[in-house]
Amino acid sequence: MKLLICAGPATTGKTAVLRHMIRKLLAKNLRSAFLKIDVQYAEEDEIFAREFGIPTKKVYSGELCPDHCNVMVLGDALRWADAEGCQVLMVETAGLCLRCSPYVDGGLGIVVLEATSGMNLPLKVGPMLSLADIAVVTKIDRVSQAEREVFRSRIQDVAPQVRIREVNALYGIGIDPLVASVEAFPDAGENLLLRGNPPVGTCTICVGKKEIGWQAHFGVVRALENQVFYRGE
Amino acid sequence: MIESITILTGHGKKGGTEGVERIDFKMGDVVSIVGPTGSGKTTLINDIELFADGTTPTGRRVLINGMPPPAEYRDNPACNPIALITQHTTFLSDLPVNEFLRTHARIRSQSPVDGDGLVRQTLDFANQLTGEPIIPTSQMTELSGGQTRALLIADATIICNTPIVLLDEVENAGIHRTRALELLRRYRKIFIFVTHDPRIALLSDYRIIMQQGRITDVLYANDEERECSVKVSQLDDLLTRMRDKLRFGERLTIEELEGVL
Known part of the structure; x- marks a missing residue:
């Protein structure tokens, strides 16, 4: 089973990119199963099931962070895709807090960014970009060639080892190299590991303490004028 | 050294082959692409700029010096022999003009460049084309339509300085168009103009006629x-x-x- 995990900010064109990839993979007799992980709303699973007749699922992460949810369900999902007789599992996830990334060793990691976003975006999205294998830049027809090239260099400055592919996802231009990368990627093994380090998890706010001000919290905290520090109870 | 680009033609929007099988552009050629709006003129120069390899919706292929272009043309702006001046009249880049141009000059060059010198030259060029001069510390997003187009032309000519230049309806730019043509023609390059302007069309060595997404003919000036x-x-x-x-x-x-x- 080949595993592809696709992340990226909302409305950048992840679904449009994956649609072309699913179609081109099908043409090569590689059937994809599609899993969408989102917080509270998604319909891509129904669209792809209708359009391609492939097995699809969605998971609402709800109270869980979507990337956290991905860790929980990915093992089951690989077995599900296998039972459905697919050769590729595609996971589309809305990485949200920009402190972690959903990619795993053993799966191809793709981040989708749009050329129309600000020039500082590559600096802001953290491991979602820097731990990806490929950064796909969409909406290239919406900006000048010069802007496209400067945007590409802003990505390279923060993530020099990430391959960059510019695509027009409206017409499927530039998708072939992505399909080739999936084909060339080795099958996912049994014991998958998250590629990046998860962020600090001991957080009193996450467990439901709502008081404002670090004085009311313990564990890893921070004040306005200080760096992060540890405070025992 | 680039001596020629070739388009091996494909098909129109509703299928149907094109009126010619191939077009060869030779160094120094000045070419126009003409046709009604929606006839596929911009798509044609986008095919050229993307080094189409049969996978774009038109099925066209682009060859450089008779050969498929190397991948680095697309992956490394320093190796890209094509500058494209699009119809955009606004920039979306939230950077000051001088920082944007310095970055572009750095990535478009294979060796270290005098960034400040190139930025100055580019702005001098652009300011000959536009009514209101561009201030280097302005944000790119603040520039007017005319300033944006003037800067795109100047950037393509001075910073990209490529052997092939594609210009999409430069006459709509709200800039000093005659001056732009004069400045551009000082350089020996392949110029391909998408145009509705009779002056530009008649100054070309030949023109490509488009209809419903197809190249229907190539006419040489008589x-x-x-x-x-x-x-x-x-x-x-x-x-x-x-x-x-x-x-x-x-x-x-x-x-x-x-x-x-």
Whole structure:
């Protein structure tokens, strides 16, 4: 089973990119199963099931962070895709807090960014970009060639080892190299590991303490004028 | 060294092969692409800029010096032999003009460059084309439509300085168009203009005719058209003079039309 995990900010064109990839993979007799992980709303699973007749699922992460949810369900999902007789599992996830990334060793990691976003975006999205294998830049027809090239260099400055592919996802231009990368990627093994380090998890706010001000919290905290520090109870 | 680009043609929007099998552009050629709106002119130059390899919706292929272009043309801006001046009249980049141009100069060059010198030259070039000069510390997003187009042309000419330049409806730019053509033609390159402008079309060595997404024909300028071209340029200069007068609040007189009409 080949595993592809696709992340990226909302409305950048992840679904449009994956649609072309699913179609081109099908043409090569590689059937994809599609899993969408989102917080509270998604319909891509129904669209792809209708359009391609492939097995699809969605998971609402709800109270869980979507990337956290991905860790929980990915093992089951690989077995599900296998039972459905697919050769590729595609996971589309809305990485949200920009402190972690959903990619795993053993799966191809793709981040989708749009050329129309600000020039500082590559600096802001953290491991979602820097731990990806490929950064796909969409909406290239919406900006000048010069802007496209400067945007590409802003990505390279923060993530020099990430391959960059510019695509027009409206017409499927530039998708072939992505399909080739999936084909060339080795099958996912049994014991998958998250590629990046998860962020600090001991957080009193996450467990439901709502008081404002670090004085009311313990564990890893921070004040306005200080760096992060540890405070025992 | 780039000596030629070739388009191996594909098909139109509703299928149907194109009117010619291939077009070869030779170094120094000035070419126009003409046709009604929606006929696929912009798609054609996008195919060229993307080094189409049969996978774009038109199925066209682009060869450089008769060979499929190497991947680095697309992956490394320093190796890209094509500069494309799009129809965009706004920038979306939230950077100051000088920082944007310095970055572009750095990535478009294979060796270290005098960034500040190139930025200065680019702005000098752009400011010859636009009514209101561009201030280097302005945000790219603040520039007017005319300033944006002027900067795109200057960036393509000075910073990209590529052997192939594609220009999409440069006449709509709200810039000093005659001056732009004059400045551009000082360079020996392959120029491909998408245009609705008779002056630009007639100044070209040949023109590509488009209809419903297909290249239907390639017409070479003949002697009669070369004669027309002189007259059309005079008419165009007249109209430019009259436009400027109106812009600056002056009155027109009937005498101005004499000698041309």
